[in-house]
Amino acid sequence: MVSSSDPDVSTQIIAQAKSSGASLAGIASIRSLRNSPSHRVHGKPVWPQGAKSVLILGLHHKETEPELDWWDGNKGSPGNRRLINVANGLIEWLKKEFNSNAYDLPYHVEKGGIFLKDAAVLAGLGTIGMNNLLITPEFGARVRFRALVVDRGLEPTSPIDFAPCESCDMHCRQVCLQKAFRSGSYSRTFCNEQMETDRATRVIVKEEKKDLPFEYIKYCRACELACPVGK
Ligand code: B12
Incomplete structure (x- = not known):
């Protein structure tokens, strides 16, 4: 019989x-996530x-496909x-293959979601960079996340030894429109000012295109797109 923490199950x-x-x-593991910096400091969902386990999914948001990131x-x-569709397919598959129950978590922490970057670090997808984003070796910071919780103790994928910012001159910080790193670390308040400007200058389109709405917000990605990793 295959044990649920069998590495082969996680690989599959x-x-x-x-x-x-x-x-x-x-x-x-949920246990490691409960103790992660953001969950410790900002309350526990x-x-x-x-x-017992969190399955974290990442989607590459290529610079050449900016519409993937437009909020509507x-x-x-x-x-x-796209990530929700992948998650829903996996929920059915996990039930069928392993008789495991999985639940797609909401995006927002206040609605029951988790801190996705913490989960991604713990699962070994990358590291937190100088732009305050999760940097992956494959795609830099140009990745978006979604998570599922699973009712089985799955073998975790371990954090990786990856420190790309050590040898970088921090283009990410230089391009910030709000100078959100002026104190030497990320300021949520300054960054959020840009997000508010982006909401106020939302795009209203006249012509309908597949999977694109009439109105959407193009949130700033300057610190993300400036990251040279994975380019
Ligand atoms: C609220 C929110 C915002 C707010 C506040 C952001 C903030 N960091 O405080 C605003 C609206 C300003 C914002 C802006 C952006 N966001 Co935002 N945001 C979120 C959301 C919903 C929650 C994040 C949060 O509140 N974190 C808590 C704060 C305190 O954490 P923090 O500043 O990141 O610092 C923690 C980590 O760095 C962690 N940490 C540090 N070191 C280590 C080491 C280890 C081992 C571990 C485990 C953890 C860890 O501990 C710190 C303290 O808690 C997440 C989705 C989610 N459910 O997680 C997306 C999310 C973080 N945002 C994302 C993105 C892309 C953006 C933007 C680029 C805008 C855009 N185009 O979408 C900007 C970039 C801002 C930046 N440079 O950080 C992505 C990040 C993807 C990535 N590659 O990292 C996420 C994950 C959403 C997604 N779709 O995948 N965001």
Whole structure:
């Protein structure tokens, strides 16, 4: 019989996630996530009953496909909807293959979601960079995340030894329109001012295009797109 923490099970799950459309996937234990910096400092979500593992999915948001990132209020953005579809397919697959229950977590922490960057670090997808974003070896910071919790103790994928910012002259910080790193670390308040400007200058389109709404917000990605990793 295959044990649920068998590394082979985790390998199969990650392979299935990638073949369903995720660019990256990894696994962390709920126990490690409960103790991660953001969950320790900013309160603990109410985890679905029986949750033992987190499956974190990443989608590459290529610079050449900016529309993946445009927010329209209909479950976020086209990229987020893609991730939701991958997550829903995996929920069915996990039930069928391993008789495991999995739940797709909301995006927002205040609605029961988790801190996705913490989960991605713990699952070994990358490291927190000088732009305050999760930097992956493959795609730099140009990745968006979604998470599922699973009611089985799956073998985690471990954090990686990856420090790309050590030898970088921090283009990410130089391009920030709000100088949000002026104190030497990331300021949520200054960054959020840009997000508010972006909301106020939302795009209203006249012509309908596939999977794109009439109105959407192009949130700033300057610190993300300036990152040379994975280019
Ligand atoms: C609220 C929010 C915002 C707010 C506030 C951001 C903030 N960092 O405080 C605003 C609106 C300003 C914002 C802006 C942006 N956001 Co935002 N945001 C979120 C959201 C919903 C929650 C993040 C949060 O509140 N974190 C808590 C704060 C305190 O954490 P923090 O500043 O990141 O610092 C923590 C980590 O660095 C961590 N940490 C540090 N070192 C280590 C080491 C280890 C081992 C571990 C485990 C953790 C860890 O501990 C710190 C303290 O808690 C997440 C989605 C989610 N559910 O997670 C997306 C998310 C973080 N945002 C994302 C993005 C892309 C952006 C923007 C580029 C805008 C855009 N185009 O989407 C900017 C970039 C800002 C930046 N440079 O950080 C992505 C990040 C992807 C990535 N590659 O990292 C996320 C994950 C959403 C997604 N779709 O995947 N965001």
